[in-house]
Amino acid sequence: MWLYLAALLVLYFLLRWYRERQTVENLTEKYVFITGCDTGFGNLLARQLDTRGMRVLAACLTQKGAEELEKATSGRLKTTILDITSTESVAAATEWVKGCVRDIGLWGLVNNAGLGIPLTPNEWLTKEDFENVIGVNLLGVIDVTLHMLPLVRRVRGRVVNMASIMGRLAPYGGGYSPSKYGVEAFSDSLRREVIPFRVQVSIIEPGGFATSIAQNITERLKTVWKWAPSEVREAYGQQ
Amino acid sequence: MWLYLAALLVLYFLLRWYRERQTVENLTEKYVFITGCDTGFGNLLARQLDTRGMRVLAACLTQKGAEELEKATSGRLKTTILDITSTESVAAATEWVKGCVRDIGLWGLVNNAGLGIPLTPNEWLTKEDFENVIGVNLLGVIDVTLHMLPLVRRVRGRVVNMASIMGRLAPYGGGYSPSKYGVEAFSDSLRREVIPFRVQVSIIEPGGFATSIAQNITERLKTVWKWAPSEVREAYGQQ
Numbered sequence: 001m002w003l004y005l006a007a008l009l010v011l012y013f014l015l016r017w018y019r020e021r022q023t024v025e026n027l028t029e030k031y032v033f034i035t036g037c038d039t040g041f042g043n044l045l046a047r048q049l050d051t052r053g054m055r056v057l058a059a060c061l062t063q064k065g066a067e068e069l070e071k072a073t074s075g076r077l078k079t080t081i082l083d084i085t086s087t088e089s090v091a092a093a094t095e096w097v098k099g100c101v102r103d104i105g106l107w108g109l110v111n112n113a114g115l116g117i118p119l120t121p122n123e124w125l126t127k128e129d130f131e132n133v134i135g136v137n138l139l140g141v142i143d144v145t146l147h148m149l150p151l152v153r154r155v156r157g158r159v160v161n162m163a164s165i166m167g168r169l170a171p172y173g174g175g176y177s178p179s180k181y182g183v184e185a186f187s188d189s190l191r192r193e194v195i196p197f198r199v200q201v202s203i204i205e206p207g208g209f210a211t212s213i214a215q216n217i218t219e220r221l222k223t224v225w226k227w228a229p230s231e232v233r234e235a236y237g238q239q
Numbered sequence: 240m241w242l243y244l245a246a247l248l249v250l251y252f253l254l255r256w257y258r259e260r261q262t263v264e265n266l267t268e269k270y271v272f273i274t275g276c277d278t279g280f281g282n283l284l285a286r287q288l289d290t291r292g293m294r295v296l297a298a299c300l301t302q303k304g305a306e307e308l309e310k311a312t313s314g315r316l317k318t319t320i321l322d323i324t325s326t327e328s329v330a331a332a333t334e335w336v337k338g339c340v341r342d343i344g345l346w347g348l349v350n351n352a353g354l355g356i357p358l359t360p361n362e363w364l365t366k367e368d369f370e371n372v373i374g375v376n377l378l379g380v381i382d383v384t385l386h387m388l389p390l391v392r393r394v395r396g397r398v399v400n401m402a403s404i405m406g407r408l409a410p411y412g413g414g415y416s417p418s419k420y421g422v423e424a425f426s427d428s429l430r431r432e433v434i435p436f437r438v439q440v441s442i443i444e445p446g447g448f449a450t451s452i453a454q455n456i457t458e459r460l461k462t463v464w465k466w467a468p469s470e471v472r473e474a475y476g477q478q
Contacts, residue, residue: 087366121432122381122384122425122428122429122432123385123388123432125385126385127326127378127381127382127385130377130378130381131378134373134377134378134421138369138373138417138421139369139370139373142361142366142369142417143366145361146361146365146366149362150470150471150474153474169427170423170424170425170427170428171428172428173428173429173432174428177424177427178377178381178420178421178422178424178425179421180424181417181420181421181423181424182373182377182417182418182420182421183417184409184420185409185416185417185419185420186361186409186412186416186417188408188409188416189361189409189410189411189412189413189416190361192410193360193361193362193412197474231389232389235389
C-alpha cells in the first residue's frame with residue numbers, strides 16, 4: 001500500500017519535472033502579435049520576446065510609442081499603429097499581420113492593450129465613463145480576437161488575454177472590473193470553443209504592478225470628483 | 240462541552256427562525272420601480288407585487304406590453320415606456336419616478352430588463368453583436384442605477400440586479416455571459432459603496448427558466464450561422 005503510494009508520488013514528480021523542462025522550440029520562426037506595446041506589460045513583453053529571437057509584431061496606439069520601441073529593439077521586430085476601439089483600425093492591422101506572417105500563421109496573439117481609469121465610486125461617474133473602459137478592455141479585445149483567430153487557427157496557436165485580479169474581485173467602482181470580468185467570461189467560452197482546433201486560450205491576472213496604468217490615480221480621482229453631480233457630492237461630502 | 244455545542248445550535252436555529260419570520264411591513268406605502276415588465280420575470284414580479292398591495296412603477300419597452308400589464312393589474316400600478324439603452328429615455332423615466340414617489344422615495348429598484356441573444360460560438364459573431372447585448376444588459380443597468388440611486392438613498396432602499404448563472408459560468412459564446420459577469424462586478428463594487436448610506440444591493444442568478452428570453456434559440460442559431468463569415472463556416476462545417 002505505502003509502496004504503491006510512494007511509486008505514484010515519484011511518478012508525479014517525474015512527470016512534473018518533464019513538463020517543466022518543456023520549452024518552446026524554433027523561436028526564430030514564430031510570430032507573436034501584441035497589442036498595447038507603447039508602455040507597460042506590452043512594451044516589456046515585446047522587448048523580451050525580441051531578445052529571445054521571436055518575430056514580434058508590436059501594435060502601438062501612438063506613433064511615438066512605436067518609434068521608441070523600434071529604436072530599443074532588433075530589426076526583426078515590426079510595429080504598426082492600432083486603436084482597438086476602431087473596427088477599421090483592427091481590420092487594417094489584421095491585413096498587415098497577414099502580410100507579415102504569410103503562410104506561417106500567427107503562433108501567438110497577446111491581447112494586452114487596456115485602460116485602467118477611472119477607479120472611483122460608481123456614483124461619481126456617468127454611463128460614458130463605463131462605456132469608454134468597456135469599449136477598450138472588453139469590446140476591443142473581442143474585436144481583435146475575432147479578426148485574428150483565423151490566422152491563429154492555421155498554426156494551432158494560442159491567444160493570451162490580459163485579465164486582472166480585478167476580473168475576479170470588484171473592490172472599486174467604475175468600468176475596469178466589469179470589463180475584466182467580461183474578459184474572463186469571453187476567454188472561458190472561447191477556450192471551450194477552440195479546443196477542437198487545438199488552439200489554446202490563456203488569461204493572465206496581474207495584481208498591482210507599477211505600470212503606467214497605475215499612475216496619477218489620485219489626480220484622476222480629483223478630476224472625477226469635480227465632474228460628479230452636486231447631489232452625489234453632497235451625499236459623499238469632501239471626505 | 241457537548242452541552243455548550245447544543246446550546247449554540249439551539250441559539251442558531253432560534254435566530255434563524257426569527258430572521259425567517261421577518262417580513263416587510265407597510266407594503267402599501269412602498270414604491271418599487273421594475274424595468275423590462277413586458278414579459279418574463281419583470282412582468283411576473285410586477286403582477287405579484289401589485290397583488291400584494293405595493294405601489295409598482297413598471298417600465299416597459301413597448302406600448303403594447305404596458306397596456307397589457309395595466310389591463311391585468313390594479314389601478315395602483317403605473318407604467319412608463321423605457322428603453323434602457325438611451326440615456327435620454329432613462330433620464331425621462333427618472334423624472335417620471337420622481338413625480339410619482341415625491342418625498343416618499345424609491346423603496347426598491349429592480350434592474351430586470353435584459354437581452355438573451357445570441358448564444359452561439361463567439362467566432363460566428365461580430366463586435367456589434369457583443370456591443371448590443373452589453374449595451375442593454377450591462378451599460379443599461381448601470382445607467383438606470385446611477386440615475387435612480389439618489390431616490391433609493393433617500394429611503395435607505397435596495398437595488399436588485401438581475402444577473403444569471405451565466406454571470407458565473409460562460410458555457411456559450413456571445414455577449415450574454417460577459418454582460419452578466421459585468422453585472423456581478425458592478426453589483427459587488429456598488430454594494431460596498433452604498434453600505435454607509437444603508438442601501439442594499441442584491442443580485443438574482445436564475446438558471447434556465449422558460450421566459451421569452453429562451454425562446455426560438457434554434458432559429459436564432461440558424462440565422463447567425465447564415466451571417467457568419469465564409470472562413471468560419473468552412474472551419475466549423477455544417478455539423
